[in-house]
Amino acid sequence: MSVRHNRITGPRRLSLTDRVIASADQVLRATAGEPESTRPNPADHADDGCLERDQRQHAARLMRVNHAGEVAAQALYNGQAMTARDDHVREEMAESAAEEIDHLAWCRERIDELGGRTSLLNPLWYAGSFAIGALAGVAGDRWSLGFVAETERQVVNHLDSHLGQLPESDQRSRAILQQMRVDEAEHGEKAKRAGGAELPAPVQSMMTVVSRVMTRTAYWF
Numbered sequence: 001m002s003v004r005h006n007r008i009t010g011p012r013r014l015s016l017t018d019r020v021i022a023s024a025d026q027v028l029r030a031t032a033g034e035p036e037s038t039r040p041n042p043a044d045h046a047d048d049g050c051l052e053r054d055q056r057q058h059a060a061r062l063m064r065v066n067h068a069g070e071v072a073a074q075a076l077y078n079g080q081a082m083t084a085r086d087d088h089v090r091e092e093m094a095e096s097a098a099e100e101i102d103h104l105a106w107c108r109e110r111i112d113e114l115g116g117r118t119s120l121l122n123p124l125w126y127a128g129s130f131a132i133g134a135l136a137g138v139a140g141d142r143w144s145l146g147f148v149a150e151t152e153r154q155v156v157n158h159l160d161s162h163l164g165q166l167p168e169s170d171q172r173s174r175a176i177l178q179q180m181r182v183d184e185a186e187h188g189e190k191a192k193r194a195g196g197a198e199l200p201a202p203v204q205s206m207m208t209v210v211s212r213v214m215t216r217t218a219y220w221f
Contacts, residue, residue: 037105042179049169060116067107068119068218072129073100079133089141096187106176119218145196152188
């Protein structure tokens with residue numbers, strides 16, 4: 001079980017019920033709340049640029065896709081933490097999920113600045129990703145960590161694609177995606193160092209297909 005510190009009684013082990021309640025709170029924060037970042041927004045000192053209307057709309061949709069991806073990332077990590085067998089692995093998942101909240105907040109802020117909206121299907125992205133994460137955790141910690149490593153590898157490729165699609169003058173969105181890329185790459189390396197197994201090629205291909213479906217759908221909805 002994971003451990004939470006109590007200022008009065010000291011460390012307290014979280015029961016399955018505690019973790020379910022915490023997960024429910026995380027669902028609301030990820031899909032309906034206003035997440036707060038613990039780090040400064042990378043876009044704070046970047047130039048907004050002179051974007052045409054269609055450029056702003058395209059950038060907002062790209063950032064919506066990235067926001068939806070961060071909703072899914074929260075769900076994946078929370079699902080894996082729920083079913084992880086090793087306390088250290090569970091804590092690693094929780095730590096990475098906390099860093100992903102920063103991404104969620106940054107993307108949300110940029111979407112608002114661009115006059116866009118978040119995906120209408122965020123609850124669906126969360127539910128599906130949570131189930132996948134929980135199944136990965138049930139398969140065993142080595143496979144769960146391997147799933148994280150492969151997910152983050154694909155996310156880095158996805159971010160590279162979006163950096164290539166953003167208008168050159170949209171330095172604020174670029175600053176956010178560049179920092180996200182650094183963080184995601186580190187999450188993947190951390191999972192490998194923790195003992196993540198390389199996933200079979202068919203599983204990697206299936207993950208790619210699912211990611212493309214989600215990306216294309218979130219762009220419009």
